[in-house]
Amino acid sequence: MDDGTTATLDELPVGAEGTVVEVRCERAIARRLMEMGVLPGTRVAVVRVAPLGDPIQLRLRSYSLSIRRQEAAGIVLSDVRDAVTAPAVAERAPS
Amino acid sequence: MIAAPALARRPRIALAGNPNAGKTTLFNALTGASARTGNYPGVTVERRSGDWRLPGGLEVDVLDVPGTYSLSARSPEEQVAVDTVLPPDGPPPDAVIVVADAGALERHLYLAQQIIDAGVPVILALNLMDEARRAGVQIDAGGLAKALGVEAIPLVATRREGIEALGAAVLRAIEAPSVDRAPEPLDAALAPYVAPVEAWLASHRPSDPPAVRRARALWALLSLGDDELDHVEPGLRDAVTTAQRRAADAGVNLDREIIAARYARLDEHMRFVVSAPSDRSASWTERLDGALTHPVLGMLVFAVVMLVLFEALFRWSDPLITGIEVAVAWTQGIAAAALPDGPVEGLLVDGVIAGVGNVVVFVPQIALLFAFITLLEDSGYLARVAFVIDRLMRGVGLHGKAFVPLLSGFACAIPAVMSTRTIESRKDRLVTMLALPLMSCSARLPVYALVIAVVFPADERLGFVSVGALVLFAMYALSVSATLGAAAVLRRTVLRGPRPALVLELPPYRWPTPRNVASSVWRRVKDFLVDAGTIILAITIVLWALLSYPRSESVSARFDELRAAAGQELEGDALAERVAALDAEEAGEQMRHSAAGHLGRFIEPVLEPLGFDWRIGIGLIGSFAAREVLVSTLGIVWGIGDDSEESAPLRDALRDARREDGSPLFTPLTGLSLMVFFVLAAQCMSTIAVVRRESGSWKWPLLMVAYMTTLAYLGALAVQQGGRLLGYG
Numbered sequence: 001m002d003d004g005t006t007a008t009l010d011e012l013p014v015g016a017e018g019t020v021v022e023v024r025c026e027r028a029i030a031r032r033l034m035e036m037g038v039l040p041g042t043r044v045a046v047v048r049v050a051p052l053g054d055p056i057q058l059r060l061r062s063y064s065l066s067i068r069r070q071e072a073a074g075i076v077l078s079d080v081r082d083a084v085t086a087p088a089v090a091e092r093a094p095s
Numbered sequence: 096m097i098a099a100p101a102l103a104r105r106p107r108i109a110l111a112g113n114p115n116a117g118k119t120t121l122f123n124a125l126t127g128a129s130a131r132t133g134n135y136p137g138v139t140v141e142r143r144s145g146d147w148r149l150p151g152g153l154e155v156d157v158l159d160v161p162g163t164y165s166l167s168a169r170s171p172e173e174q175v176a177v178d179t180v181l182p183p184d185g186p187p188p189d190a191v192i193v194v195a196d197a198g199a200l201e202r203h204l205y206l207a208q209q210i211i212d213a214g215v216p217v218i219l220a221l222n223l224m225d226e227a228r229r230a231g232v233q234i235d236a237g238g239l240a241k242a243l244g245v246e247a248i249p250l251v252a253t254r255r256e257g258i259e260a261l262g263a264a265v266l267r268a269i270e271a272p273s274v275d276r277a278p279e280p281l282d283a284a285l286a287p288y289v290a291p292v293e294a295w296l297a298s299h300r301p302s303d304p305p306a307v308r309r310a311r312a313l314w315a316l317l318s319l320g321d322d323e324l325d326h327v328e329p330g331l332r333d334a335v336t337t338a339q340r341r342a343a344d345a346g347v348n349l350d351r352e353i354i355a356a357r358y359a360r361l362d363e364h365m366r367f368v369v370s371a372p373s374d375r376s377a378s379w380t381e382r383l384d385g386a387l388t389h390p391v392l393g394m395l396v397f398a399v400v401m402l403v404l405f406e407a408l409f410r411w412s413d414p415l416i417t418g419i420e421v422a423v424a425w426t427q428g429i430a431a432a433a434l435p436d437g438p439v440e441g442l443l444v445d446g447v448i449a450g451v452g453n454v455v456v457f458v459p460q461i462a463l464l465f466a467f468i469t470l471l472e473d474s475g476y477l478a479r480v481a482f483v484i485d486r487l488m489r490g491v492g493l494h495g496k497a498f499v500p501l502l503s504g505f506a507c508a509i510p511a512v513m514s515t516r517t518i519e520s521r522k523d524r525l526v527t528m529l530a531l532p533l534m535s536c537s538a539r540l541p542v543y544a545l546v547i548a549v550v551f552p553a554d555e556r557l558g559f560v561s562v563g564a565l566v567l568f569a570m571y572a573l574s575v576s577a578t579l580g581a582a583a584v585l586r587r588t589v590l591r592g593p594r595p596a597l598v599l600e601l602p603p604y605r606w607p608t609p610r611n612v613a614s615s616v617w618r619r620v621k622d623f624l625v626d627a628g629t630i631i632l633a634i635t636i637v638l639w640a641l642l643s644y645p646r647s648e649s650v651s652a653r654f655d656e657l658r659a660a661a662g663q664e665l666e667g668d669a670l671a672e673r674v675a676a677l678d679a680e681e682a683g684e685q686m687r688h689s690a691a692g693h694l695g696r697f698i699e700p701v702l703e704p705l706g707f708d709w710r711i712g713i714g715l716i717g718s719f720a721a722r723e724v725l726v727s728t729l730g731i732v733w734g735i736g737d738d739s740e741e742s743a744p745l746r747d748a749l750r751d752a753r754r755e756d757g758s759p760l761f762t763p764l765t766g767l768s769l770m771v772f773f774v775l776a777a778q779c780m781s782t783i784a785v786v787r788r789e790s791g792s793w794k795w796p797l798l799m800v801a802y803m804t805t806l807a808y809l810g811a812l813a814v815q816q817g818g819r820l821l822g823y824g
Contacts, residue, residue, distance in 0.1 A: 027321050027350065028169055029596045034354040035165040036598065037202045041355075051390040052486035055495075055597055062232075062370065063199040064380075064601040066482050068489070071596055 005080040009044065010056070010072035017045035018077030025074035037061040038075065106155040106269050108147070109179050111210060112194030113203050114162035115475075115602035117222040121194055121252040122159045123614050132618050134791065140175045141516075141618075149262045155269070158188065164202075166209045166310070167317040172521050174324055180210055181310060183326070190216040190268040192261065197227035197234055197249070198603070200368055204243075204361050211245055212279035214306030216268040219247040220261060225254075226603065230378065231371030239367040244276070253608055278309035282356050288338040288349060292316060295334040316349055380475075380603040387479050397483050400476070401502060407463045408506035409537065415459035423452030441643055442636070450635030453720060454628040457509045457781065461623055462616050464503055464510040469615040471499075472517060473607035478599055485597055491579045492586030494518055494597060497527040501578065504534030508782045509627070512789055513619055522592045528789060529590075529799045530582040532782045535574035535774060538722040542773050543567055545726050545740035549749045550766030566767070574774045577806065589798065623785065630784035638720050638780075640690070642713075642728070647688040654681040683734030691716045705772065705811040706765035708754060715778070722778050764818040768811040776807035 005018070012018065020042045023030045037060055038044065047057040047064065055068040110125075112118040123130070126145025133142045143159040160179045161172075168174040180191060191210050195203035200221070211217045221227075221236060240247035246264040250257035281289055292312040296303065303311065319327065319335045342349045387393050427444045434440040471477040481495030488495050496518045503511035511531050518524040547563040555562045654677055661673045686692055687710075695712030702712050710732050717728030726740045733748040752760040777783065777800045786796040 023351070026596075029598065031167065031317065031350050031354070032164070032596075032598050034351060035167065035205065036600075037205070037358065039351070039355050039358055048384070048388060050388060050482050050486060051393050052483070054486045054489075055482060055599070057384075057388070057482065057601060061199065061201045063196075063202055066478075066485075066597065066599040066601050068485070068597050071598070 006076070006078050007080050008073050009046070009058075009075040009077055010069040012046045012077070012080065013082060014046055014048055016080060016082045017043060018080040019043055020075060021078045022076040023074060024076060025071055029071055030074070033067070033071070033075070036065060038065075044075070044077070106153070106189040107158060108155050108265060109158045109160050109188040109191045110194065111160040111176065111180065111191055111206065112162060112220075112222075113164055113196070113206060115600060116162070116194045116196045116203060117252045118159065118162060118194045119614075120608060120611055121192075121220065121222060121250070122157065123610055124252050124255050124258060126157050130614070130618075132622065135175050140172050143618075147262070149266045150259060151266060153266060153269075155189075155265070160191075163206065165206055165317075166213070166314055168314075168324065169318065169322045170521050171324060174318075177314060177318075180213055180215055181307065181314065187213075187215050187307075190218060190265055192218045192220050192265065194220045194222050194250075194252075197221040197224050198230050198232055200227075200232075200234070201358075201361055201365055204364060205357060207243070207245075208357060208361060208364075209310070211243060212276070212306060213310035214276045214304055216271065216273075217243075217245045218261065218264045218268055219243065219245055220250045220252075220257075221247055222250045222252050224249045224257075225251045226605070233369045233371070235367040235369075239364060242364050242367065253606075275304045276306045278306045279313065279357075280360075281309070282352060284347065285349070285352050285356070288342045288347070289313065289316065291338055292331070292334045295331055299328065299330065313353055317353055378603075383604050384479070384601075387476070388483060393479075393483060397480065400471075400480075401499075404464075404467050404499070405502065405505065407467060408460055408503060408510070412459040412463050412506075416456055419452065419456050419459070423448060423455075441639070445643065446636040446639040447632070449639065450632040453635050453781070454624060454631045457507065457623065458620055460507050461510040461513060462620055464506075464514055465616045465619045466612055468499065468514055468517065469612045470607045473605065473611055475602045475604040477517065478601050481597070481599055482601060485599075489597075491583040493527060493582055494520065494523045495599070497523065497582075500527050501531050501534060504531040504536060504578070507536050507538070508532040508534070508779065509623070509785050512782065512785045513623065515789065522590045525790060525795060526582050526585045526590050528786055529585055529795060529802075530578050532777060532779070532786075532799065532803065533574055533578040533581055533775065535571050536722070538779070539570075539773055541723040541726050541740040542718075543570055543770055545729075545746070545749075546761075546766045546770050548740070548746050549761050550763045566770070570770055570774050573771065573810075577775060581802070581806075622788070626788040627781065627784040630787065631781050634780040634784075635720055638691075638717065641694070642686055642689050642691045642717055644689055646685055650681065650684045650688060654678075654684075679731075680734040682731050686713060686728075686731050704815065705808070706762070706768050706815040707811075708760060710752075711760075711769065715772075718773075718778050719780055721781065722773060725773070725778075762823075764815055764823050767818070768814040771814050772807045772811040774807075775803060775810045777803035778807075 006021070007018065009018070020038055020040050022040065023033055023038060025033065042060055045059045047059045049056050050066075055066045056072060058065045058067065110118055110122055122143065122145070125147045130143055130145040134140065135142050140161050145157050147155050147157045149155060158179065160176050163173065163176040166177050166180060168177050180187065193207040193210055195207055207217065207219055219240070221234060224234075227234070234249070236247045236249055246268070248257055248261045248264050250261060252258075289309070289312050292315055293308050296308050296311055300308070300311075315331055315335045316338065318324065319332055320339055339349060387396055427448050430448060431440060431444050434443065468477065471480065477496070477499070480498060483495075484498045485495030488497055497515070499517070500511045500514045503514055508531060511534070512528050515524045515528045515531075518527060543566075547566055551561075551563045551566060553561065553563065557565060658674055658677055661670060661677065665673055691713050692709075694716060695709035698712050699707075699709040702708070702715075707715075710729070713732050714725045714728045718725035726745075729749065730742065730745050733745065733752065735742065735745045735748055739745075749761050750759075754760050783796045783800060786799055787793055790796065
């Protein structure tokens with residue numbers, strides 16, 4: 001947790017995953033996300049990015065969810081792991 | 096044979112569940128042909144119900160609750176599901192079947208747990224068991240049922256597996272004596288904020304059992320604050336606002352605490368679900384997604400699918416539409432021959448039969464579009480369409496799901512407006528619905544074709560391209576920019592709201608079932624025929640009357656004389672030709688004397704700055720029936736009687752048409768101005784009728800007519816006056 005692997009969800013490269021710490025979106029969106037299981041403690045993986053760069057596809061609780069980067073930026077993660085290779089998250093952060 | 100003598104009325108069973116849980120398939124399997132559709136009052140949510148005969152013979156009503164992820168609501172549309180389970184007045188359903196996807200149980204159990212906690216008898220339908228098994232998920236249904244305190248029935252709704260067992264469980268639930276369930280357990284941290292809301296509810300709804308009171312209190316705390324709900328008691332609102340403010344002051348995130356506590360309980364239940372550590376990347380869905388959302392291949396597939404959809408709407412529907420038009424003309428011919436000339440004949444032939452034709456003619460495109468959309472939706476691809484194209488739509492404040500409706504608008508706004516139902520958010524749906532009639536539909540093409548042929552000679556070229564082709568292209572470009580611009584403006588003005596977000600589930604790919612497709616197509620067609628169809632029929636009759644009455648006796652008498660004279664001079668083919676020409680000429684003169692003719696003259700001063708005269712005004716009135724009717728109306732007004740945009744006599748007549756001062760009426764500038772008017776105007780009663788149906792009130796179609804007419808007038812005015820300033824025309 002304190003090993004420097006904190007990031008927001010929009011910064012994750014494809015294949016990486018992390019544990020939700022906080023959902024900092026507008027109330028209506030945060031509530032919808034939380035009701036769909038995006039809660040502190042939930043493990044979320046970034047599966048892929050849409051062809052035009054946005055939105056992104058997530059995998060959590062045995063299902064796939066798609067949100068825009070703007071919302072993803074409000075989801076704070078800890079314990080971030082790159083699934084395959086492990087370069088620093090920040091280096092591969094999309095614009 | 097009566098299983099539950101205690102019930103004086105038929106038991107009511109509600110069918111609830113998350114989207115993509117297979118709820119519609121189960122509903123169709125349970126109710127078959129008995130399904131009835133309607134609308135919930137005040138909202139645009141479809142209400143479906145049907146009959147189901149349980150094992151043992153008891154008949155129950157099954158109500159299909161709109162798909163929802165939870166029992167909280169920001170909009171009246173979302174509130175419909177809440178009100179089914181927790182009715183504001185009246186009894187709750189006798190049992191609720193909660194349909195869950197066995198393969199993604201954790202999230203689906205959230206809603207189930209909420210409904211169970213609301214104290215209603217619940218049967219958990221573990222649907223899509225086959226898919227879950229294939230994915231390596233094993234569920235101890237018995238253990239799960241015990242933990243939840245309800246029955247859990249494994250199901251494969253597409254193959255009707257488990258339906259009998261579900262029926263038996265529902266019967267047991269109905270017959271069981273009602274017990275008051277314990278309220279949803281409350282975290283100590285939450286109690287101080289829930290208690291005052293419950294206290295208010297206790298004094299205002301004293302008959303609610305404790306479980307219902309708690310469910311209502313938690314609903315209120317989660318839903319109220321940033322909502323658009325009406326019919327919420329002000330006292331309850333005040334209690335909630337106070338509790339929310341106190342929680343915020345104490346640094347407690349109420350929403351998160353309530354939702355997280357529920358998921359924490361679900362985590363307990365998940366020990367009855369074992370997922371084999373399967374290689375998910377090998378799954379069909381994963382492999383297909385790899386291709387279908389691939390930057391190159393994905394876009395290619397997307398383009399092909401949209402092209403096929405387009406082709407279906409334009410070309411596959413064409414023979415069917417032509418067939419309907421031929422059948423209508425044939426019926427009109429029979430009726431005209433059978434009836435004596437006079438007002439009754441006119442009313443039946445040109446009012447009623449034409450009106451029925453005006454309605455039925457939309458059925459092929461509606462049926463094709465909904466067959467397509469249901470296939471795309473049930474297969475899971477529609478969600479991918481939204482995923483792939485969302486980035487483009489975001490720029491104008493629209494949702495990825497608005498793409499298919501907008502694209503369909505190129506063919507016809509009627510099915511396109513109906514297809515906005517796939518968009519969940521009400522505001523997103525209204526923006527799409529109100530903007531898409533600006534997409535240049537196929538009914539505008541005959542108008543462009545006629546006007547271009549009249550004012551731009553076919554051999555006039557600009558480099559390689561004919562001027563006509565350039566003008567046509569410009570009209571389509573104008574229509575697309577106007578649509579996107581209108582959407583952006585609507586988003587920022589009348590339909591302003593919280594920033595639209597995309598929270599889109601991407602369900603696993605599944606085989607669509609023919610039964611669901613057929614049922615969806617049939618429902619849409621029926622809705623259209625019943626609701627929009629009656630309005631279209633009524634307006635057709637009104638338009639017919641406007642264009643036909645009053646008749647001028649002196650004109651009739653004069654043409655009777657002319658025909659009699661022709662009968663003396665000519666015979667055979669020459670006579671028939673002469674009489675037909677006289678008939679067409681008389682029809683033109685009569686139309687000029689009709690109410691629409693007077694109306695045309697009355698609005699001429701308003702149309703004059705656009706370059707239109709009163710005869711074009713009559714055409715505009717007639718084209719309200721459908722845009723392409725402009726062509727035949729102009730044909731009648733000019734006494735040609737020929738009604739095709741290909742008609743050479745009509746083109747010549749329009750080219751030769753003169754204003755009162757002798758100058759030509761159809762200058763290139765007036766032609767352009769007329770086309771721009773048709774791109775932008777809400778010249779279509781059927782669109783208005785269908786927007787009324789889909790938006791649930793007259794307010795939205797009236798707003799649409801107002802803004803589009805203004806836009807059309809200003810657009811045409813700018814072309815005509817701007818052109819004159821620049822020295823054209």
